[in-house]
Amino acid sequence: MRIRRILSDGQPGETLTVKGWVRTRRDSKQGLSFVELNDGSCMGNLQAVIPAETPGYEEAIKDVSTGAAVALTGELVESPGTGQRIELRVGEFAVIGKADPEKYVLQKKRHSFEFLREIAHLRPRTNTFGAVARVRNEICASIHRFFQSRDFVYVNTPVITTSDCEGAGEMFQVTTLDLARLAQLQTTVDWSQDFFGKPASLTVSGQLEAEIYATSLGDCYTFGPTFRAENSNTTRHLAEFWMVEPEMPFYELEDNMGLAQEFIQTICRDVLEHCPEDMEFFNKRIDDTVRATLENITSNDFVRLSYTEAVELLEKSGKEWQFPVEWGSDLQSEHERWLTEEHFEQPVILFDYPRTIKPFYMRVNEDGKTVRAMDVLVPRVGEIIGGSQREERLDVLQDRMREQDLDPAEYWWYCELREYGTVPHSGFGLGLERAVQLVTGMQNIRDVIPFPRTPGHAEF
Numbered sequence: 001m002r003i004r005r006i007l008s009d010g011q012p013g014e015t016l017t018v019k020g021w022v023r024t025r026r027d028s029k030q031g032l033s034f035v036e037l038n039d040g041s042c043m044g045n046l047q048a049v050i051p052a053e054t055p056g057y058e059e060a061i062k063d064v065s066t067g068a069a070v071a072l073t074g075e076l077v078e079s080p081g082t083g084q085r086i087e088l089r090v091g092e093f094a095v096i097g098k099a100d101p102e103k104y105v106l107q108k109k110r111h112s113f114e115f116l117r118e119i120a121h122l123r124p125r126t127n128t129f130g131a132v133a134r135v136r137n138e139i140c141a142s143i144h145r146f147f148q149s150r151d152f153v154y155v156n157t158p159v160i161t162t163s164d165c166e167g168a169g170e171m172f173q174v175t176t177l178d179l180a181r182l183a184q185l186q187t188t189v190d191w192s193q194d195f196f197g198k199p200a201s202l203t204v205s206g207q208l209e210a211e212i213y214a215t216s217l218g219d220c221y222t223f224g225p226t227f228r229a230e231n232s233n234t235t236r237h238l239a240e241f242w243m244v245e246p247e248m249p250f251y252e253l254e255d256n257m258g259l260a261q262e263f264i265q266t267i268c269r270d271v272l273e274h275c276p277e278d279m280e281f282f283n284k285r286i287d288d289t290v291r292a293t294l295e296n297i298t299s300n301d302f303v304r305l306s307y308t309e310a311v312e313l314l315e316k317s318g319k320e321w322q323f324p325v326e327w328g329s330d331l332q333s334e335h336e337r338w339l340t341e342e343h344f345e346q347p348v349i350l351f352d353y354p355r356t357i358k359p360f361y362m363r364v365n366e367d368g369k370t371v372r373a374m375d376v377l378v379p380r381v382g383e384i385i386g387g388s389q390r391e392e393r394l395d396v397l398q399d400r401m402r403e404q405d406l407d408p409a410e411y412w413w414y415c416e417l418r419e420y421g422t423v424p425h426s427g428f429g430l431g432l433e434r435a436v437q438l439v440t441g442m443q444n445i446r447d448v449i450p451f452p453r454t455p456g457h458a459e460f
């Protein structure tokens with residue numbers, strides 16, 4: 001039985017064996033050793049009491065040290081101490097794997113998140129990173145439940161691709177060519193000699209392939225790692241992140257916004273309901289507004305505002321912006337956060353952005369100047385979702401591609417979807433790590449993914 005179950009359901013009198021890692025050990029003068037044991041199943045530790053008469057105590061108790069893996073067998077008893085309902089009276093114990101106290105760095109004290117990033121192999125043993133991992137797991141489970149219960153089909157889209165979905169040129173190239181040799185020879189690259197016979201990259205989004213399945217199977221979603229070689233060292237950008245991308249035929253932008261709102265609300269509600277202990281921790285230790293933020297999100301409709309209206313608000317705000325606001329330029333994080341954190345104090349869905357700043361696949365509006373884009377902005381994080389209604393008219397789509405220096409011939413299969421049974425359709429992408437940031441209150445995106453990849457960092 002894992003410690004989470006023992007702490008909630010364990011009854012005095014039960015005999016059991018518990019395995020885990022020692023958080024602390026304290027020896028009393030009365031000949032008892034008190035061990036706090038954690039097995040990762042929950043934040044709480046199981047208190048175990050090992051009497052000095054226990055077989056092997058003399059030789060082995062010193063190895064029951066912080067970080068060591070142990071197996072403790074004994075009987076659950078009502079705890080006479082405060083702070084726990086039950087504890088384990090140990091009758092037998094074994095040290096499975098030692099941890100040299102001189103070398104094990106995770107002793108009982110606060111470590112900075114920066115330092116813990118350098119020991120990403122040990123940081124999940126801390127309270128914070130254990131809680132992040134469990135909440136991230138709950139969010140993933142909630143995402144699948146949300147779509148499965150609505151009969152969406154989970155589609156696996158490729159990681160290696162030869163198209164640039166966002167058209168932003170932020171792709172990591174994938175090649176088996178010997179670059180060092182090519183540099184030596186100072187030749188030009190013959191892509192036909194490369195593995196795929198042409199340049200290939202890691203995907204920035206599974207959307208284009210999701211559209212293929214959505215226009216055959218109906219509502220579907222992809223959920224996987226995506227890669228962006230943007231050189232932005234911010235607390236909200238990773239080079240490798242996970243994205244959930246639902247795609248729905250017969251959805252117009254308003255339907256898309258409705259689904260996005262329901263989706264985020266469901267994730268927040270599920271975490272509040274299923275991870276109360278971890279959420280208590282985040283609210284107490286990381287950000288004391290996080291629970292109130294989630295409760296606000298789950299109980300109110302999101303504000304819906306056009307990009308043009310947002311620009312007017314920002315211009316009238318009287319704020320000194322680092323980046324000037326002007327119709328036609330992309331909103332920066334400072335603008336997004338002002339709207340959602342200060343002005344509305346709740347999530348905001350911005351829609352109908354200028355066509356010049358958005359990718360080719362977004363549907364052009366009647367005005368010819370804007371496209372049916374939508375971004376969902378939330379407090380503390382800013383943009384958490386980007387999405388749109390897709391351009392379903394072949395001629396308009398091809399014009400948009402040429403406008404953005406893309407060759408429609410290279411996207412022939414995407415264009416053909418508009419030739420055979422084309423339909424209005426929409427979708428969006430939620431950045432998983434930004435969702436974890438929203439829910440936990442963690443400041444830095446590097447601390448909500450197990451092994452962050454950012455410029456200059458790919459250790460572990």
Ligand code: 4AD
Nearest residue numbers: 205207237238241245384385386387427428429431
């Ligand atoms: O707004 P984006 O670029 O939209 C797309 O990729 C669309 N193809 C989605 C779709 O319509 N199917 O990215 C979607 C979300 C962002 O809102 C953000 O949450 C996250 O992905 N994201 C990142 N997260 C971490 N690091 C980065 N570098 C990110 N770039 C985007």
Ligand code: MG
Nearest residue numbers: 375383385386
């Ligand atoms: Mg975006």
